[in-house]
Amino acid sequence: MKTYIKITIGLLVAIFLTFGYLQFSPKTTKTEVNIYPDSVKKLSSLELGEVILFLMPPKDINFIDWGYLSNTKILWLDDSYKSTNTPQGTYNSRNGLIRVNVMGNVSTVLKKQTVELAWSVIYESYANPKFGVEVITIKPGTDDSDGSCFGSTTDNCSFNPIKSFDFAKIKYRQICKSSEKVGYQLSAEGKKTIKAAWINSTGSGGTSSWVELYMNPNKDDICGE
Numbered sequence: 001m002k003t004y005i006k007i008t009i010g011l012l013v014a015i016f017l018t019f020g021y022l023q024f025s026p027k028t029t030k031t032e033v034n035i036y037p038d039s040v041k042k043l044s045s046l047e048l049g050e051v052i053l054f055l056m057p058p059k060d061i062n063f064i065d066w067g068y069l070s071n072t073k074i075l076w077l078d079d080s081y082k083s084t085n086t087p088q089g090t091y092n093s094r095n096g097l098i099r100v101n102v103m104g105n106v107s108t109v110l111k112k113q114t115v116e117l118a119w120s121v122i123y124e125s126y127a128n129p130k131f132g133v134e135v136i137t138i139k140p141g142t143d144d145s146d147g148s149c150f151g152s153t154t155d156n157c158s159f160n161p162i163k164s165f166d167f168a169k170i171k172y173r174q175i176c177k178s179s180e181k182v183g184y185q186l187s188a189e190g191k192k193t194i195k196a197a198w199i200n201s202t203g204s205g206g207t208s209s210w211v212e213l214y215m216n217p218n219k220d221d222i223c224g225e
Contacts, residue, residue, distance in 0.1 A: 034115040035099070036147055040075055045099040045106070048138070048161060048211075049168030055121070055136050055213055056170075056191040064133040064215045066094055066123060074098050074121050077143070081129055094123040094133075095143050102159045103167065107140040110153040117149055118142055132215070139210030151205040158209040161198050176223035183222045186213075197222050 035041050046054070054073065057064060066081045074096040081094045100106070100119040107117040120142055125134040140157050141149030149157035165172045169188060176183035180200055187193040195214045200207060214222060 034113060036109055036111055036115050036117055037097070037142065040097050040099055040118045043073065043075060043097075043099045045101050046073065047104075047164060047167055048100055048102045048159070049164035049166070049170060051098060051100055051119075051121075051138060052161070052164070052186070052196075052211065052213065053168040053170055053188055053191070055138070056186065056188060056194060057215065058190060059192050061192065064123075064136075066129070066133065068123070068133060081123065081125075083129065089126050092125045092127075092129045096121045097142060098138075100138070100140070102156070102161075103163050105156050105159075107149050107156045108154065109141075109147065109149070114155075117147060117154065134215055136213040136215065137210055138213070140208065150203075150208050154206075158200060158207040160209075161211060176221075178223040181223045193217060195219055195222055 033041055055069070057068075070076065075098070076094070076096040078094045078096075081092045084091045084093070097118045098121050099116070107119065108114050109117040117140060119138060119140050122137040122139075122143075123133040123135075124137060125132070127134060139149070140159075141147050141154070148154075162172075165184075165186070171187045173185045174182060175185050175195070180202075182198045184196045184198070185193060186196050194217055197212045197214075198209065199212065200209050212222075
């Protein structure tokens with residue numbers, strides 16, 4: 001009888017410990033991610049180098065249309081391109097959102113609490129839209145004023161992409177430099193060699209950075225603009 005009682009108590013203790021492990025084990029505990037805007041919460045965070053590699057055109061693609069990578073890791077805000085009249089001419093663009101980290105660091109914004117801030121992916125062109133996308137811009141923050149990555153309520157809005165290039169095994173060569181821009185030639189296995197610019201803008205509210213990928217490999221003087 002005593003043996004039976006001991007076995008029963010042992011089983012109850014084992015069940016209790018197992019239940020406690022399942023409740024509090026790191027493998028089963030889900031961490032709530034606070035991010036602005038909330039719509040990108042379902043996306044996985046990608047390192048900046050992975051995003052650049054993902055957006056670089058494959059070697060066998062010579063034309064980047066407005067539907068390029070539409071069904072992928074980007075949450076598109078625009079159905080297609082939209083056109084806006086500017087002093088420089090008609091500006092065509094398509095905006096999407098993505099979650100990005102730079103070697104583990106995320107951009108943040110104060111929304112009562114400090115939360116992760118999404119990044120923008122923007123397809124751009126000043127040419128006739130039938131000729132496709134000329135530039136792909138990757139930058140911290142969103143297109144609306146509430147999500148702008150600049151000023152005292154935001155953090156990690158500026159970055160250096162060099163370690164991210166290495167992380168994604170992107171080969172890079174500096175080809176020019178100006179006060180705000182550093183131009184690179186980028187290449188990677190299976191990808192078309194392209195030119196890119198890392199841009200830093202400094203003002204009274206702080207510094208912000210972004211990357212521009214140029215789809216035309218023959219584009220000249222990317223640091224002079």
